[in-house]
Amino acid sequence: MKKKTSRLTRFELEIMDVLWPLGEASVREVRDALPEDRRPAYTTVQTIVQRLEQKGAVRRSRKVGNALMFEPLITRKSAYRRLIDEFLDLFGGSAQPVVAHLIESGKLTLEDIKALEKSGEKSRKKKGARK
Amino acid sequence: MKKKTSRLTRFELEIMDVLWPLGEASVREVRDALPEDRRPAYTTVQTIVQRLEQKGAVRRSRKVGNALMFEPLITRKSAYRRLIDEFLDLFGGSAQPVVAHLIESGKLTLEDIKALEKSGEKSRKKKGARK
């Protein structure tokens, strides 16, 4: 059974967003990949990576020189899903009020919907099998 | 200019969800309105209401007996919007990945979106003058 990975915070997610595409990275690489403006201290990134490790979201893959490499243990999809589910709980678990707001505020346009319609159909057809 | 009301937490939002429909309520009334299972101590609710007061989300409206009544200072709409905006920031500010996930997980159907889009259009037309 899937290990119950706990919720990721904003910053943790940002770091995962670096790791997911790279497959693996050292703390320094992660830090360097963050936008230059608000780029935290090396040790700050290190701390967060450690916390991600404790949470079971990443693990040490190998050592390069004297630096550890970290790789994701959870998928972007599962992390996103988790966040979204928790967020929806704030609104009684229903997506509708949220989406209504998105539309009302113009954050979601007809174009978006059309695009989603396409990819949504495709992926729904393609995957009868699970997750 | 609009006062910068800070973000509401899950529990704070739950309490606002009691206050919004009622218009005003005492701490006891708020507490009693919460679901009987997980109903926190009286003083816990009191603390949260006080924090809501500090955050500028509610204010004391009047005194009934020896109890204070509290009324919302912010609208549900603005609070929701705030939460949603912050949440979207987690995903780079775009609604699309979120909505894509909603669709994929079956939490939202295309029909839902279309229905919402219609009403959204209507309300957007209706109100050229904002907020």
Place this chain on the structure above:
DNA sequence: AATCTCCTACTACAGACGTAGTTTAGTGGA
């Protein structure tokens, strides 16, 4: 007046987060 009750005010506290300094240890070159 002495109590009882209910409410407000104040205080507390642990765990999560963002943030980072300090100490220690491993590695590659001089």
Place this chain on the structure above:
DNA sequence: TCCACTAAACTACGTCTGTAGTAGGAGATT
């Protein structure tokens, strides 16, 4: 071999949240 780097490990700390206890006031009950 010894040093300079750089990374890992540990420690720290303020703020926010959920959670609640305690002290003290004001009205209701004898």
